[in-house]
Amino acid sequence: MLNKLIQQVRKVVDLNESEVVVFTKYVETQRLKKKQLILQSDKVCKYLYFVEKGCLRMYLINKKGAEQITQFALDGWWISDYQSFMNFTPSDYYIQAIEESEIVAIENQNFEALLIELPQLEKYFRIMMQKAVAGAQFRSKLLYEMSKEEFYIHFKTSFPEFMMRVPQYMIASYLGLTPEYLSELRKKKL
Amino acid sequence: MLNKLIQQVRKVVDLNESEVVVFTKYVETQRLKKKQLILQSDKVCKYLYFVEKGCLRMYLINKKGAEQITQFALDGWWISDYQSFMNFTPSDYYIQAIEESEIVAIENQNFEALLIELPQLEKYFRIMMQKAVAGAQFRSKLLYEMSKEEFYIHFKTSFPEFMMRVPQYMIASYLGLTPEYLSELRKKKL
């Protein structure tokens, strides 16, 4: 139930069997069905989530009452509302399974305790956060230099499997355009 | 020349005097004059930069030939092109001092070596990266839920001192709007 995570950690730091057992004590694994929510607006995001299998989305409800997706998380990705997670403040987000999924969840307090008991993990999480920053920076660069049309084309060619896996209106939401306009773009270029 | 950084690190982890000396071996300090560039497009961003004093901006040149600012860094902030830094790939960015500034720079290789010699620092950098992720997430949330007008008002009320310190056209660029439109907004609401 947490093979993928252990495997990923071991790419960065050594963990022997007994350390894996310790690790296991601090995390929870969960099976989610499609549409199941693991975070709701106004609640504190108490967990860091790792997707073992499946796909999650993070979204907020905007003033117009529409769902605005800000992030997806596929197998092997981490997802959380980091501000809420770090400061125990209520979140504005929802996190929901798009497909049946398996996740590993680490609670706030346990995260601190885990890093004290297995300080080697600091390095793993430092690198994972570093990659997240790089990713965010890259994404914001794309937003700055591309039109929505170009952004859509970029996304489509970068993640073709993802296009198949996720409903179109969610992709539209993530890309920050209306389903109607996305439909128009699809008609235009194949 | 690196007091602020040491002070900031010590808020998170203990560092005795001799460890500070070790730290010092792995970093370089630099004084920058206004408009001095420390990263140019097509070069690898070999450093992680910490601003001791002053103000930097990070920007790229878009297709139309205009400078697009993607980040500012004030006293006490870190800045880098993380993708370039981690993968030794050429950057698309420029990083430039807006004011006379003092910075601490850590080179790639030294960063790795430093973290091996002083592994306590993993925690400091994990937390600093975690905050960067939280910041990026917050910023992207604002972009998703606000119009450009609202984004401008938000920025203006959140960082009033900053508005004074930096030319308006740079703020416009950072906010992703034209100087002309910013000017129009300023006229509208005081």
Added chain:
DNA sequence: TGAATTTCTTAAGCCAGTTTAATTTTTAGT
């Protein structure tokens, strides 16, 4: 302190992307 350069403003015309609303297609549950 004056000339050059950089920054800011104004206003009109324009377009990428939204809104609205109605129709069709696909998906999921029984």
Added chain:
DNA sequence: ACTAAAAATTAAACTGGCTTAAGAAATTCA
């Protein structure tokens, strides 16, 4: 397989924010 619900399409009218162009104001530095 049938029905209800969810998702995708179409098209027309509309708008937030951009472009262009020209002038005014503020900085910079010799």
